[in-house]
Amino acid sequence: MNAYRQNPLANLTPVVKNILIINIIFFIATYVLGKSGIDLNEHLAAYYFNSPKFRLWQVITYMFMHANIMHIFFNMFALFVFGPALESLMGARRFLQFYFFTGIGALLLQWLVQALQIHNITGGYAVYHGDLTPFINQPGFEQLQQIYGGAILGASGAIFGLLVAFGMLFPNVELFIMFIPLPVKAKYAVIGYILIELYSGVAGYSGDNVAHFAHLGGALFGFVLIKIWGLRKPNNFFN
Structure with missing residues (x-):
């Protein structure tokens, strides 16, 4: 076989390959079932922990849901580019732990920011049973609706964790x-x-539906995990 025609997927590490496959399966299933009137986002994307739509499994499944083709493409491309080097360095088990911990951390920071936003509107960090009726005529009601009804989805939080890890462990790779x-x-x-x-998260531009603080949460948890685990730049693995 001509070496220059080698399958580019052949060098993928096992965990990266399986995460890619699972994300693609979820994306296809969302599209196919959506044609039949079944919205997987209602069940598998994440919602604010006090929302009537929240289910415990969403803490994990939200990482495999994506809004559109560009959303999944850029996340999976980043996983394809940065994941194998990190998995090779960390080992499969620790890499998998890192991926899920940063993804969960991303959601936790997003919830924290949403809790502060709710507090600014209602004086509390959660609305009783997610019932927004008492706040219909109050300023900020639309923001409450967005928090309680808006889905959080995508692998971006975990991907930002990987980006931070790559920047820390392979800082001089161009x-x-x-x-x-x-x-x-x-x-x-x-x-x-x-x-x-x-900047984008603090600015809070109108119409911006990106969960910027989830990205920052993934980055923060990634940084902390690298420090706790004591992982260092390898001497002979990328100069």
């Missing part, structure tokens, strides 16, 4: 970033992404 003509070292690219997410 990356080509869209619209930037010169390569950028991983450590600078990751810092740039985090600053953009922080």
Whole structure:
């Protein structure tokens, strides 16, 4: 076989490969069942923990749900690019733990921010039984509706955890970033992404449905895990 025609998926590490497959299966199932009137997002995306729509399993399943083809493409492309090196360094078991811990951490930070937003409107951190009726005529009611009825979905939180890990463990690897003509070292690219997410989250632009604080949560938990586990830049694995 010609080496230059080798299947690009052949070098994927086992956990990365399985996460890719599961995400694709979930995406296809969402599309197919949606044609039959079954909205998987209602069951498998995550909702605020006090929302009537919340179910415990959503803490995990939300990571495998995506809004559209571009959403899943960019997340899975990042997993494809950065995941194998990290899995090879961490080992399959620890990499899987890292992926899920950062994904769950992303949701926890998003919930924390939503709780603070609810407190600013109602004076409490949750609405009793998720019943918004008493707040219909109050300022901020639309924001309450968005928090309690809006789905949180996607692997982006876990992906940001992987980006931070890659930037910490392979800081000098040069990356080509869209619209930037010169390569950028991983450590600078990751810092740039985090600053953009922080600015976007704080600015809170109207119509922006991206869960920026979930991204930041994944990044934060990723940073903390790398420090707790004592993982360091390898001397002979990327210069």
